[in-house]
Amino acid sequence: MQGQQQQAYDRGITIFSPDGRLYQVEYAREAVKRGTPSVGVRTPEGVVLAADKRRRSKMIEPDSVEKLHKADEHIGIASAGHVADARQLIDVARREAQTNRLRYGEPITVETLSKTVTDFIQQYTQYGGARPFGVSLIVGGVTNGRPRLFECDPSGTPYEWQALSVGANRSDIRDHLEAEYEDDMSLEAGVGLALSALAVHDDEEMTPDGVDIATIDVDTEEYVHLPPEEVETHLEKRDLLADDESGDAQ
Numbered sequence: 001m002q003g004q005q006q007q008a009y010d011r012g013i014t015i016f017s018p019d020g021r022l023y024q025v026e027y028a029r030e031a032v033k034r035g036t037p038s039v040g041v042r043t044p045e046g047v048v049l050a051a052d053k054r055r056r057s058k059m060i061e062p063d064s065v066e067k068l069h070k071a072d073e074h075i076g077i078a079s080a081g082h083v084a085d086a087r088q089l090i091d092v093a094r095r096e097a098q099t100n101r102l103r104y105g106e107p108i109t110v111e112t113l114s115k116t117v118t119d120f121i122q123q124y125t126q127y128g129g130a131r132p133f134g135v136s137l138i139v140g141g142v143t144n145g146r147p148r149l150f151e152c153d154p155s156g157t158p159y160e161w162q163a164l165s166v167g168a169n170r171s172d173i174r175d176h177l178e179a180e181y182e183d184d185m186s187l188e189a190g191v192g193l194a195l196s197a198l199a200v201h202d203d204e205e206m207t208p209d210g211v212d213i214a215t216i217d218v219d220t221e222e223y224v225h226l227p228p229e230e231v232e233t234h235l236e237k238r239d240l241l242a243d244d245e246s247g248d249a250q
Helices: 002-011 023-033 083-104 110-123 170-180 187-201 228-237
Strands: 038-043 046-052 068-072 075-081 135-143 146-152 158-160 163-166 211-217 223-225
Touching: 023 075, 023 135, 038 075, 038 135, 038 146, 038 170, 038 187, 046 075, 046 135, 046 146, 046 187, 068 083, 068 135, 068 211, 068 223, 075 083, 075 163, 075 211, 083 110, 083 135, 110 135, 110 146, 110 158, 135 163, 135 211, 146 163, 163 170, 163 187, 170 187, 187 211, 187 228, 211 228
Parallel strands: none
Antiparallel strands: 038 046, 038 163, 046 211, 068 075, 075 135, 135 146, 146 158, 211 223
8 A cells, every 4th residue: 555655656746745755856856867967167257067978889979969058148058867858948048048138138147047947847846747857957157247157956946056066976076076166266277177076977087079168258258168179188287188089098
């Protein structure tokens, strides 16, 4: 009998368990943990977004693995979890950013965009007939010279962070970020911290094709996606580049 009751709470997204839990939302969080990690770092000079985008097969084109997305000129989004779910939420974010520019004649703030996306996510935890989104997003950007960094999780709750990770090995990466983060670090140092955080997850050294990095500088307030050759330079500078990429092995 107890097992049947448990299954009833598992199947019903709109039904709380006796201890106040929504199991489908918790299962969605578990789906996020199965995704490769993404990292966000906020510094006084801007925001850094980085993602592990290792391919399941060498036959997959690297450009088809999308983990970082440009939501607006001044906002970027990193994801971890189900890619298809992430694409739907990215579309929601982009439409909202464009609507804000058309309606008010100004760019949307990072906080407003994050809360709009989480409001959309939350609807799928409250109504039957659809499952929650199995993805977490990191929304980072600059508004009026102020860098902001938010997490949007499957429950539909927005959290603001100085530095965070979503996806696999989150607790270990978070420990690394807490130990190494400094309030006054430069944007360049933020890139280094993001890469070293991703290295906590990687058993092997990283390659330029397996890492995505984007920055939003407070001066330009523009989303910039770093090309592979620049990513390689950052990896080599921090001794994170795989030997076959640096020419040490044949």
